[in-house]
Amino acid sequence: MEMKLVIQFFVLFIFIFCFIPHASAQSTHPDEVAALQSLKTKLVDPMNHLVNWRSKGDPCASNWTGVLCYLKLSTDGFFHVRELQLLNMNLSGTLTPEVGNFSRLQILDLMWNRLTGTIPKEIGNLSSLILLLLNGNQFSGSIPDELGFLVNLDRLQLDENNLSGTLPKSLANMSNCKHFHLNNNSLSGQLPPEFSQLPKLAHLLVDNNNLSGKLPPEYSALAHLMILQLDNNQFAGAEIPESYQNLSRLVKLSLRNCSLGGAVPDLSKMPYLSFIDLSWNKFTGAVPSNKLSDNVTTINLSHNNLNGSIPESFSLLPALQMLSLLNNSINGSIPAGIWHNKSFNSTARLLVDLRYNLLSIISGDLNPPQNVTLRLRGNPVCIRANIQNIHLFCDSDAGGNGTSDGPTTPAACPITACPVDQYFESVPEAPTCFCAAPIRIGYRLKSPSFSYFPPYKYDFVSYITHTLKLDRYQLSVDSYAWEEGPRLRMYLKLFPDISKTDHIFNESELRYIRHIYTTWHFPGSDLFGPYELLNFTLLGPYSYVNLGTAKSGISKSFLAAISVVVITSAVIVSVIVTVLLMRRKNRSRQLSRKNFSSKISMKVDGVKEFTFRELSQGTRNFNSSAQVGRGGYGKVYRGVLANGTVVAVKRAEEGSLQGKLEFLTEIQFLSRLHHRNLVSLIGYCSEYGEQVLVYEFMPNGTLREWLSGKSERTLNFVMRLRIALGASRGILYLHTEANPPIFHRDIKASNILLDANLTTKVADFGLSHLAPVMDDEGSVPHHISTIVKGTPGYLDPEYFLTHQLTDKSDVYSLGVVFLELLTGVPPISHGKNLVREVNAAQKSGSLFDIIDTRMGTYPSECVERFIALGLRCCQDKPEMRPCMLDVVRELENVLQLVPDSMTMSDTTSLQSCSSSSTTNPSLNKFARMTSDVSGSDLTSTVLPTLAPR
Structure with missing residues (x-):
């Protein structure tokens, strides 16, 4: 056996020795080198980004300045281009068919250039492609049918070109695609009903084209669709299918100027709906009176043929920013409750545009607060002299437009404090006067779900900085403006950390930030919708940074020689170690079999x-x-x-x-x-x-995977609260009802599993008995002495110091999980301890700054009590921590405080997660064990005790 093994390794060694050096001496695959050469000859580069390279070198790794062009060694011994990013480089010319030779390409990014000609059908050969980004060019002709072969594609962006022809039905084969951005072209024909077969489609943006026909009722099957934006097409006489009310995940419905008719559909069954724009159509009848989602920010039904009264349910929408019924035949009274029932903070804004209707009565006091803009021009009520100050709302320019930026934050430094010649600026949000060189980023929200930005500015900054792993003060929204669409264009400045003595980002940080933006690693946001990177500007100290893969200073022959030495040594060592291990294993197995050969039998019920x-x-x-x-x-x-x-x-x-x-x-x-x-x-x-x-x-993996973004779905507040409660009940059972009792001692997010219904299951307990054992007198000690085991960040500091494990050690670890649930941050991240960070935030009054923005809306009182419970569990002294029974009771009390509307929407979300979990390969990859065995469920009415055994 050993001789055979040695011979096998010797053959492997000969193979590696003979072939690996040859492979490592190879460069980029010849077909891809030719494709790069062809691509360069067809592109006009006024800025000389695409300089010459050695024909046998690594062309995009060494000589394309400023170009992201990554290569990876494959099993065939060649390097293959994996990412080709030439965005916003002012390139013109055409895209050659040879682009189809990049057999392993995953990202093709040519956004925001001036490329012309047709989209090569050969792109359909790129079976590994994940991102196809050709928007912002001047491509013409039709969309190739062959793009339907891109079954791994996640994002298709062909918007803002001159494409014509019909939408290919073959695109329905892109079973993994989540984003169809085809807006602002000249596409014609009908929307293919086959698109309803796209199981993961989240964003369908086909606005500003020449589409006609009807709206396919089959689209109601798009279970994950969040944005349907079809503005400025010609669906003459078509109606919105009644089945669209089944689009339970829809956040934005924008069908402006589409020549639609019939009645306005009932949209009250869409729990996440935030933005409704059905303006400039031919809708008739009354406005539906059923209450819409509390998330609604915008209702635009202007320029239709609607009649009847304004629904009272509009007064019950807490997030409403704009209500426009301009130019209809609405009659009856003006419900002042629309603004009287709304609480306004300093950044809130409400525009109520009721111009050119048949309104003749004021319901209540006509005295809206300063945050409200009311427009009544063109209504009979404006000619009634007995209404005080009516003229203030009937003038043509009354109230402004509701889109002003509001005050800006003053800089923390005097104007003369920063050296302008070095492109340094004052960091506006820094806690002290700090000058630094920013990165300037052009950024556009392609389909936001709000009409007024200031109330969401804080959430936006948190959303960006959380993903980039920066502090909030490091991002400044320099300016922003609404564009036609409506789209929100903004210019951002990212500043280095205040601790940096050189006041600039280093090259690795620049690469990291740019990579996040250009590979769409930002988590999906229902509120902000899809975004696009317009520019990534490096000035001053960053002017000479080459963000392309840097040229290696080590020759290939030297690398090949090193490879031979390393591989030879590794093989020899592997042979020796394997022989020794095999000998040991054989002896061990013989001993094991001898030990286990005894006729020991034991009936185990239930398994x-x-x-x-x-x-x-x-x-x-x-x-x-x-x-x-x-x-x-x-x-x-x-x-x-x-x-x-x-x-x-x-x-x-x-x-x-x-x-x-x-x-x-x-x-x-x-x-x-x-x-x-x-x-x-x-x-x-x-x-x-x-x-x-x-x-x-x-099927739904671990809690840590959900919090880290590995899952397609996010957990809202109620889901997280129920997960915490389920884990607590499981630990309470181990402490009080298991016989003998068990201390888990490794509670962490990766040991909390979720089944198909997101029911919590605690794992990895009981493989060795850890709970106290009765002494000779029949009593149970309060702790056990043991070798310290556990996971850093979750580990009870008292247990670590004393080696004495108690039930309060599990309480501490569970408290860390609670804080992790609320912040989305691991217990130790970038050298920071989560418990300390949350304690500091509570003391400084900035507790809500650290809440995970992916959690969505939440009742502040419930979050405060949840955090307070987590911090009590994480007290340094065990005696200050609550027992598990008190933890369960408090979580039950917090859950009872949650409004019914949120718990109902949570049920819908849970069902959506359940239905998606069985088809999500990313979740199956991280699948873990579970059980459907039901058992006793501890509630607040049960008073278990830790009984001796």
Whole structure:
């Protein structure tokens, strides 16, 4: 056996020695070098970005200045271009068919140039393409049918070109595409009903084209659609299908100037709807009176043929910024409750435009606050002399336009404090006078879901800086202006951290920030919608930074020589180590089999005993491709049983093996743990010296994955609160009802799992008994002394210092999870400790600055109580922390305070997550174990105690 193994490694060594140096001496694949050469000859580059390169070198790695062009060594021994980004470089010319030779290309970004000609059909050959960004050019002709072959594409941006012809039905094959941005072209024909087959489509922007026909009712099947923007097309006489009210995730519906008719549909069943623009159409009848979502900011029904009265339900919309019924035949009274029922802060603004209707009565006191702009010109009420100050609202320019910027924050430094010649500026939001060189970014929101920006400026800054891992003061919104669309164009300045002594970003930071913007790593935002990067300007100390992949100063021959030496040494060492390990393993297996050959049997109720052959077949002989994780116990594999059931198989490694009696005793103990918030064992295997545990897969992965953005969905406040409550109930069961009681001692977000319905399941407990054991006198000690185990950031500091584990050690770890739920930040991030950061924010009164913006809206009182509970759990002294029963009770009380409207919308969100989880490969990749075994559920009416055993 050993001789055979040595021979195999020797053959492998010869193969690597002979072929690897040859491969490493290769450069970019010849077809791709030719494509780059062809691309360069067809592009006119007035700024000389595309300079010459050595024909046998790494062209885009070494000599394309300012161009992001990444290469990666592949299994064929060649480098392949993975990303080609030539955005906003003032390039003209055409895109050659040879672009289809980049066989491994994932990003093709040519935004904001002046490219002409047609889009090459050969782009359809780029099967690995994820981002196709050709917007902001002058491409003409039709969209190639071949683009439908791009089944891995996430984002298609062809907007703001001169494209014509019809929308290809083949685009419906892009099963992973979330963003269709085809606006501002000259596309004609009908919207293909086949687009309803796009399972992940979130944004459909086809406004400003020449589309006709009807609105496909099939689009109601787009379960993830958030933005439907079809303005300025000609759907003559068409109606909005009644089935569109089933678009439960829709945030923005914009169908302005589309020649639509019929009645305005009832949109009250859309819980996330924020923006409605149906203006400049031919709608008739009354305005629907059912109450819309509390998220609604904009209702524009102007320039239609509507009649009837203004619905009283409009007075119940707390986020409303604009209501326009201009130029209809609305009659009856003006409901003053629209502004009287609204609480205005300093940045809130409300525009009520009722001009040119048939309104003749004022309902209530006509005295709106300064935040409200009321326009009544062209109504009968304006000629009634007995209404005081009526002329203030009937003048043509009454109230302004509702889009002023508002006051700006004064700079923290005197004007003369910063050296202008070095492009340094005062950082406006810095806590002290600080001068630094900013990065200037042109940025545009392509479809925001609001009409007035100042109330959302704070959320916007938090949204950007959180993703870029910056502090809020490092981003300044320099200016912004509304453009036709409506779209919001803004100029941002990003400043380096105040701790930097040189007052500038380093090159790696610049690369990181630009990479986030150009690869769309910002999480999806319902409120701000899709964005586009207009420019990324580097001035002053950044002028000479080349953001393209830098040329290596080490020659290829030297790298090849190093590769040979390293590989040769590694192979020799591997042969020696493998032989030694095989000898040791064989001896160990012999001993193990001898130890396990004794006839020990034990019936374990509630779990199934699997044969090793069953589990081996189900995991393809524990193939590495089936491995989905690894823990302290051993490796975890995805297995499929003979009946088709998918399971998670945990195979113990040598260091985790126990005696057979101990193992079966452990299994018997685990089989007795039944609770809806705990992962439950469904089977085991104990033969041939193997010890294997079998669990069910959990399709929605771990809490940490959701908080880190690996999931497509985000968790709103109510979801997070219920997750915390479920985890707490599971831990309470371990502490009080397990016999013997268990202290988990490694509670963390990655050990909190979510099933298909987002029910919380606590995992990785009970593999070794950690709770106190009775002493000789029959009493239970308050702690146990143990080797410190756990995860940094979650670890109880008292336990770390004293090695004494108590139930309050779990309370501390769970408190950290609570803070993580509310902030979205890991317990240790960029050298900062989450508990300290939240404590500091509470003391400074800036608690809401650190709340995770992805959580959406939330009741402030509930969040304050939730954070307060988390901080109490994280007290340094264990005696100051609440017990688990008090934690559960407090979370139940907080949940009862949540408004019914939020808990109902949470149920809808949960159902959406459940339906999407089974088809989301990114979630399946991180699947974990779960159980459907139901058990006792602890509520506030149960008073368990920690009884001795």
